[in-house]
Amino acid sequence: MSEEVNKNQEAENLQNEAEKKSESTEKQELNRESTDQENKDQASEESKLESEAKSEDSSESSTLEAETTKKSSKIDSADANEQDSPSDAVADSDSTETSQPEPNQTTKNATDELDEANAEDSEDEDVSKRHEIELKDYDSMSLDELVIEIEKLLSNEKIQSIREHVTQIKIAFDKKFNEIIEEKKEAFIEEGGNIIDFQYTSPVKKKFNSIYFDYREKRDQYYNQLKKNLNQNLKERLSIIEELKNMIGAGESMNSTFQHFKDLQERWKNAGPIPKSEYRQVWENYHFHVERFYDFLHLDREFRDLDFKHNLDQKLKLISRAEELIKEDDINRAFRELQLLHKMWKEELGPVAREFREEIWEKFSHATQQIHDKRQAYFEELDKEREKNLAVKEEVIEEIRKIADQEVTSHNDAQTKIKNIEKLREIFFKAGKVPRKDMDEIWNAFKKHTRTFNRKKNAFYKNLKQDQFENLKKKLDLIEVAEEHKDSEDFETTTPLMKKIQDQWKEIGHVPRKDSDKIWKKFKNACNHYFNRLHSxxxxxxxxxxxxxxxxxxxxxxxxxxxxxxxxxxxxxxxxxxxxxxxxxxxxxxxxxxxxxxxxxxxxxxxxxxxxxxxxxxxxxxxxxxxxxxxxSERDINREVFFIRKKIDETKDNINQFENNLQFFSSTDDSNPLVKEVKDKIERYRDELSMWKTKLDKLNQL
Incomplete structure (x- = not known):
């Protein structure tokens, strides 16, 4: 009985360990599981390389795999021909029924998903750490922000914990940088360049490549060592299976045999991770021989029943915990803990009595299916939430389309449209993820209308450059005039000319940017040279x-x-x-x-x-x-002539005006004071007219 108590205590410790492991998943992001599914459809070069690093077999692992395949193909007939013990007959009859019944297809999908997750995690000894690192919305980040993020991950986290994060960062970075390259390439071709000669890079791309290269080197070193460890662990587990197989009929006492079996179980538990590709087959092989050993124990029912009872108690606790997880609000936490429960069920606990096997597996499978259904519903609800993001991105694309359909009419118009497009692009990338079924369509529409605008913008600037070359020629002509007259001593004639060409310069318009500063300096220097002399x-x-x-x-x-x-x-x-x-x-x-x-x-x-x-x-x-x-100067004389002629005209007009006024009087007799005043004014104006004419004659003599 003390042994039974010890076993129950051991099972409780295992349960506590599972609960402790499950708590580590509480910090993971809600979108982690959806990202897991999306990454299956978006396998990047990085994840492929990692997979190759994990699954690539050396000559040693090839031999181990062949050995495993050979052994698994002989499971049904293993020891069937042995005649050393009457237990063999029992083993043959019991081996026709597995420890858990064949599930229906729906349940099989749920359990397969958990098996796949456990198989993947079997290669990673630090899986909980990987799930605790925050998965951010990398699509909404700029190129500089993505570089900062990957650099921070590489500096602060373990290399095996950031694969998923680096993959998504690289996908987001490549997507945005490739779009920039497409724009630059189109502009290069429209300017008459040959696509063979096209090259483009940037400091942010160089920095990203450098950091990513460091990541790949560290990752490859880690997985090369991991591959060796996985193969060594596989060899150890195959050795355990072989020892387990050879225990039956070894002739040892039952106590000794059972203790040996417990030691093998402990070694199996501590053997470490193995390659993902071998996980299912090796476990099934091990589990077959464990069940076969328990059937062998029918000769000593005390040992077998005691262990059956222990296993039953522990599996009922796992079922109870799985049923509690159905009510868990954190879907991702529930799935991660359910994953641990399945791992304990399969790897750490042995079989139960035959009459309980189907019943407890059905209960466990039923709880698993409910959590699976709840998780699927969560993903569906997540897609509904992402429909809102889809609506935002569709509105952004429509606004980009409207801008792209318009013609670019001026430089200011082009700059305004460029700024508006940039704002819309920022909104697009920060809007968040869309349902997976719409990802390709929405991205292609975004690229299509953005490129349409870029083509029109580039075509406008191509034509604008022709005008700029003509403007350049006109300004070069003005520079020639300015330099020709900058040392002139005829200030009266040259000053208006220099002011005139300055006004013309302002009216001509833009020239190619590479020439703008150079020609402006030449023109300004020539003008400044002249006007400095003038001021002096x-x-x-x-x-x-x-x-x-x-x-x-x-x-x-x-x-x-x-x-x-x-x-x-x-x-x-x-x-x-x-x-x-x-x-x-x-x-x-x-x-x-x-x-x-x-x-x-x-x-x-x-x-x-x-x-x-x-x-x-x-x-x-x-x-x-x-x-x-x-x-x-002659200019002063001409100004004086103009002034006197103007005075002559004004004086004549005054004389005519007052003479006309006299006609309104009934009598022009000087006895009328008003008439006399008018006549006096006329006489004064005639004297002034005579004087102005005399002055003009003297001017003409000059």
């Missing part, structure tokens, strides 16, 4: 003009204090001398022009003292203006 000249002139202003100011004071001779002719000569001296002094700064008015008022007082008529005095004063014009 103006500064010199300003200094001279300010000196002239001071001299003219002194002259005004001199004129004011002058004593004129009593003789009129002598007085006029003195005044004309002042006027000539004024003209010889030169021009004054523009903001000092008011000094001309002061000089004229001073002269008017002298003319008044001398008794000179107003018209004669005005013409004498104009002599100084003529002197300035004679010293100035």
């Amino acid at each position: 000249k103006k500064n010199e002139d300003l200094d001279e003009e300010f000196k002239a202003f001071l001299a003219k100011k002194d002259l005004i004071n001199k004129v004011k204090s002058a004593q004129l001779p009593d003789n009129k002719d002598e007085s006029l000569k003195t005044i004309e001398g002042f006027i000539e001296e004024w003209g010889e002094i030169g021009a004054v700064p523009r903001n000092k022009k008011y000094i001309e008015g002061k000089f004229n008022k001073t002269l008017d007082q002298l003319f008044k003292k001398t008794g000179v008529e107003k018209k004669e005095a005005e013409l004498l004063k104009y002599e100084s203006r003529l002197h300035d014009l004679d010293e100035g």
Whole structure:
């Protein structure tokens, strides 16, 4: 009985271990299981390489596999011909019924899924750690973010725990980078490039390749060592099966035989993982010989029944826990723990009495099927949630289509559309996963309309480049003009020309980007060279003009204090001398022009003292203006001519206006004060007209 207690205690420890293992799955992401299914359809080069690293057989493993196949093919007849013990007859009759009945197809699908998961995990001693690492939405990340994520995983996690994460990161990175390459390739071809010469890379791609290369090296090292370990473990398990097979009829005492059997069970439990491809066959082979050993124990029913009871108790606990898992809200946690329960059922517990075998297996299978159905319903509900993501992505694609259907009309229009497309692309990638059945269709539609826009954009810029080459030629012509005149001394003529070509430069438009800075610098340097010279000249002139202003100011004071001779002719000569001296002094700064008015008022007082008529005095004063014009440029003379002609026209208009006004009076007699006022104004305007005409004649003489 103490042995039975020990066995029950051992079973309870196993149960506690299963519960402890199941708790480690609570941190996994809800989308982990859906990702497991999707990865079956999206096997990347990385996962293939890993699979090859795991399943590639050396000459040693080939021999082991052949041995396993040979042994499994002889299971039904194993020891059938042995005649050493009456137990053989019992073994033959009992071996016709397996430890668990043949399940129906629905239940078989559920158990096969668990067997497949356990077989895969049998190669990984750290499977719980793999499920605890967060699986993020890598599709929504940028290229830089994906590089940061894979670098972080490689630095912080075990290499065997990140396979699934790295695979999804690489799929997302390649998808986005390949799209960029397609865009660059189309632009290259449309610009006239040969596809053979096309090359494109980027710093982010180089960095990703470097990190991924490091990952593959570490992964290959790990799996090469793992392959050796798996094959060694396989050899150990086959050896255990062989010992188990040879125990029957060995002639040892029952106590010794049973203890040997328990030792083999313990060795089997600690033998370690084996290749996935061998998992099912090796376990079935082992399980067959375990059942055969229990049938052999009919000679000592005390040992057999005691162990049957222990196994029954433990399997009932597993069934009870499986039924509790049906109510578990965390579907992924329930599946992972159910996976552990199946592993304990098959690998750690032996058979039960024949009358209980079918009943307990049906209960266990029924609970398994319910969890499986609940899990399938969860995936269906997950797809319904992803329908919302699908709707978002369909809206994004429709917006991209609308933009792609429009023609690009200008550079600003192209840039606006590019920004809008980029925003829509960001929304598309961050929208999340869509149902698997829609993945290819939605991605192809996205690529189709994006490429349509890119083709139109590239075609627009191709045509725009033709215009830019023409603009380049026009600007080069302006540079030639600027450099030809930058050292000109004829500032009056060259300054308007330089300002004009600057305005033309602004109106021409864009040139090819590679030439833009170069030609702008040449043009700017030529213009700056000229205008710096112009400003320097103006500064010199300003200094001279300010000196002239001071001299003219002194002259005004001199004129004011002058004593004129009593003789009129002598007085006029003195005044004309002042006027000539004024003209010889030169021009004054523009903001000092008011000094001309002061000089004229001073002269008017002298003319008044001398008794000179107003018209004669005005013409004498104009002599100084003529002197300035004679010293100035032709442009100044033309401006003065335009001014006087304008005054002549205005004066004529005033005369005509007042003459017309006289017609409205019934009498033109001077006795009417209004008539007299009008006639006086007409007379003044005629005097002014005569004066302006005289000034124009003098100007024409210049």
